[in-house]
Amino acid sequence: MHFKYILAAGLSFIAGASQAETVKIYAAASLNNALTAIAQQYQAQNPDIKIVPVFGASSALAKQIEAGAPSDLYFSADVDWMNYLVQKQKIPAKQVFNMLSNDLVLITPKAVNMQFKAVPQFNFAKAFQGHLCTGQMESVPAGKYAKQSLTKLGWLSSLNGRIVGTDDVRSALAFVERGECQAGIVYRTDALISSKVKIAGIFPNHTHQPIIYPLALTQQGTVKPEAVKFYRYLKDHTQSKMLFKHYGFGVKG
Numbered sequence: 044m045h046f047k048y049i050l051a052a053g054l055s056f057i058a059g060a061s062q063a064e065t066v067k068i069y070a071a072a073s074l075n076n077a078l079t080a081i082a083q084q085y086q087a088q089n090p091d092i093k094i095v096p097v098f099g100a101s102s103a104l105a106k107q108i109e110a111g112a113p114s115d116l117y118f119s120a121d122v123d124w125m126n127y128l129v130q131k132q133k134i135p136a137k138q139v140f141n142m143l144s145n146d147l148v149l150i151t152p153k154a155v156n157m158q159f160k161a162v163p164q165f166n167f168a169k170a171f172q173g174h175l176c177t178g179q180m181e182s183v184p185a186g187k188y189a190k191q192s193l194t195k196l197g198w199l200s201s202l203n204g205r206i207v208g209t210d211d212v213r214s215a216l217a218f219v220e221r222g223e224c225q226a227g228i229v230y231r232t233d234a235l236i237s238s239k240v241k242i243a244g245i246f247p248n249h250t251h252q253p254i255i256y257p258l259a260l261t262q263q264g265t266v267k268p269e270a271v272k273f274y275r276y277l278k279d280h281t282q283s284k285m286l287f288k289h290y291g292f293g294v295k296g
Contacts, residue, residue, distance in 0.1 A: 063090070063092060064093070064267065064269045066092060066095065066270045067095045067097060067113060067115050068082075068094065068114065068115060068116040068117070068118060068273070069097045069104040069107065069117050069118070069261075070096055070098055070104070070118035071099075071100070071104075071118060071119055071120035071212075072120075072211035073120055073145070073212050073213070074120075075213065076290055077232070078096055081277065081282075081286050081287075082096055084282060084283075084286065085276055089272075092272070092273070097114070098213075100183045100210055100211040101120045101121060101183070101184050102124055102179075102183055103210070104117065104119075104124075105124040105127055105128055108134075109133055115266075115267055115270035115273075116258065116259065116260055116261060116273070116277075117134065117259050117261050118256060118277075120145075120230075120256055121252075122141070122257055124184070125257040128259075133261065134260070134261055138260045138274075139259045140258050140278050140295075141256070141257050142277070142278055143256035143287060143292040143295065144254055144255055144256070144292065144293035144294075145231060145256070145291075146230065146248075147185070147188050147230065147245070148230065148234050148242045148243075148244065148245050149242070149244045149245075149246070150227045150228075150233075150241065150243060151171070151226055151227075151240065151243050152219060152220070152222050152225070152240060152241075153238075155171070155225055157170055157243045158170055159243045160244070161196065161245070161250065162196070163196050167198040167201070168198065168201040168205075170226075171226045172225050173205070173225045174205050174206070174207045174223075174224045175202060175205055175206050175225075176206075176219055176224035176227040176228075177206065177208065177209070177212075177228040177229065178208060178209055178215055179208035179210065180208055183209070183211055184212075185211075185215065185228065185229055186209075186212075186215075186228075187252075188228075188251040188252065188254060192228075192250040195250040196250060207224060212230060212233055215229055216240065219239075220237055228246070230254070232292055235291045258274065258277060260274050
């Protein structure tokens with residue numbers, strides 16, 4: 044009788060766990076650590092909701108959403124791809140909230156000592172050997188910002204053939220961590236989570252568009268109440284804001 048009670052209780056627990064409502068959030072790769080920590084914190088407080096983050100380049104995720112991927116929220120690393128989905132009528136403009144900010148930095152492996160001055164007169168191409176890694180410059184937000192800064196400073200043409208464009212910003216970070224690239228352009232938040240790289244310099248804000256992370260609910264029609272609840276938690280709750288700040292993001296509002 045005792046065994047049957049335990050078995051019944053266990054089955055009841057499994058059934059309850061299987062009924063947890065899933066909220067899927069498509070988020071920029073640079074949000075990985077912060078958003079994973081926030082999702083774990085949120086689920087501990089809301090065991091009936093399962094947060095499923097899908098991380099990647101904002102560009103790739105936007106294309107997936109456009110193609111009909113079943114996402115509930117989209118968290119982009121730039122406003123361009125959010126605007127793209129608004130224009131494609133995949134996201135209601137009224138749901139978009141500019142949530143976070145970030146800085147663009149130059150990184151090197153820990154053992155590399157590199158001089159860096161963010162002025163046009165500085166010979167950036169001769170400051171390091173080998174390749175410079177960043178996101179793909181035509182699509183990945185980090186790469187787009189990098190291209191803007193390198194162009195503004197007059198350095199881009201001198202790096203012809205030496206730039207490696209990666210699928211997302213975390214891939215660029217990994218290349219530098221392994222020493223396959225002597226320099227990389229990533230976000231400050233990426234550099235802070237790695238013990239294998241160091242920040243050699245910061246690209247001034249005036250050299251690139253503002254780095255803004257907009258958040259939005261993706262469904263045009265009936266929106267899951269659980270998705271709305273998590274959306275509000277991300278943008279309004281003190282605990283989520285504290286964790287974003289802990290990982291180096293600037294928080295709006």
